């Protein structure tokens with residue numbers, strides 16, 4: 001079911017500082033900040049040869065990552081995003097196996113303009129999983 005690792009997401013307390021670290025200290029190619037109000041975050045992508053790092057910062061007063069940052073004030077690994085060919089088939093198969101699909105269970109359009117879904121971390125060894133249809 002899951003394919004390539006599309007990105008590893010890191011929630012950060014200071015998006016510009018985190019982008020500067022990846023751009024200047026680590027010498028990586030970094031995108032400008034991209035507000036994603038439907039998801040309650042602003043994202044910056046770090047482009048790597050084999051995957052991406054997604055730097056996340058809360059946007060608005062109902063961000064789903066706000067409490068994560070309260071628990072991890074220096075920032076931390078937030079989720080893994082795997083690619084799938086058919087997100088609805090993947091969703092239905094996962095639900096049939098008892099996995100919890102977050103939100104209303106319907107895909108939303110993510111930062112790459114593709115449908116995404118999230119799976120509860122408690123069902124995946126403490127790791128929040130995002131699926132992105134490619």
Ligand SMILES: CC[C@H](C(=O)O)C(=O)SCCNC(=O)CCNC(=O)[C@H](O)C(C)(C)COP(=O)(O)OP(=O)(O)OC[C@H]1O[C@@H](n2cnc3c(N)ncnc32)[C@H](O)[C@@H]1OP(=O)(O)O
Pocket residue numbers: 009036039041043054056064065067068077078079081102103109110111112116118120121122126127128130
């Ligand atoms: C623009 C889209 C972009 C893209 O790539 O396209 C994105 O990736 S958007 C990313 C931001 N959106 C989301 O993360 C949506 C899905 N996330 C959620 O719905 C929440 O974050 C949720 C439900 C996973 C956790 O919310 P919250 O922390 O408020 O809930 P709790 O405090 O009740 O936590 C429950 C339980 O889960 C543990 N937890 C929370 N977040 C994580 C995490 N990222 N990784 C691992 N574990 C996590 C938390 O510690 C609690 O555990 P417990 O043992 O019960 O204390």
Ligand SMILES: [Co+2]
Pocket residue numbers: 007009054079081130
């Ligand atoms: Co993501």
